[in-house]
Amino acid sequence: MRLTIAMALCAAWPAFASEEWVNLRDHDIRAALTGKTLDYGSAWQDFRPSGRTLYNAGADSWGTWTVRGDEYCSQWPPNASWACYGVDLSADGTKVRFRGLGDDVSTGTFRIAK
Numbered sequence: 698m699r700l701t702i703a704m705a706l707c708a709a710w711p712a713f714a715s716e717e718w719v720n721l722r723d724h725d726i727r728a729a730l731t732g733k734t735l736d737y738g739s740a741w742q743d744f745r746p747s748g749r750t751l752y753n754a755g756a757d758s759w760g761t762w763t764v765r766g767d768e769y770c771s772q773w774p775p776n777a778s779w780a781c782y783g784v785d786l787s788a789d790g791t792k793v794r795f796r797g798l799g800d801d802v803s804t805g806t807f808r809i810a811k
Contacts, residue, residue, distance in 0.1 A: 718785035718794055722767045726784045730762070730769065735793060735805030742805065769795060 721729055730744040740754035750762040750771060760773040770781040782795040794804045 716792075717788040719788060721784045721786055723764055725786075726764045726767070726769055729784070729786055729793060734808040736808050737803060737805045741808065 731746050732744065734741055734743045740752065742753075743751045744762060745751070748761055748763055750760045752758045752760065752773075758773065760771050762769065762771045764770065765779075765781060767783070768781040769784045770779045772779045780797065782797045782801075785794040785796065786792070787794070790807075792804055792806050794802060796802050
């Protein structure tokens with residue numbers, strides 16, 4: 698019995714393999730995010746072509762976004778400083794991953810227009 702379960706788990710291993718990501722650069726970041734909305738579970742974020750961004754985790758929070766040196770950068774008042782992140786696109790094109798310093802990583806799923 699245990700051998701059968703172990704064999705089934707080994708056969709299913711590819712389904713548990715980590716997701717593949719493609720690192721985005723300058724204009725690809727802008728193209729991937731502009732005019733799109735990402736869902737982060739209980740929050741969402743809208744990336745306006747104007748460079749404004751709306752984040753909502755129960756209340757609206759307006760910020761500014763841009764792309765600098767192959768990174769997504771955002772600024773949220775009243776803080777005047779900018780935070781920048783590397784950006785990856787899932788191989789299937791449905792998710793975006795933002796990579797900050799250390800283990801500062803967040804993943805959003807593109808919202809499909811209804």
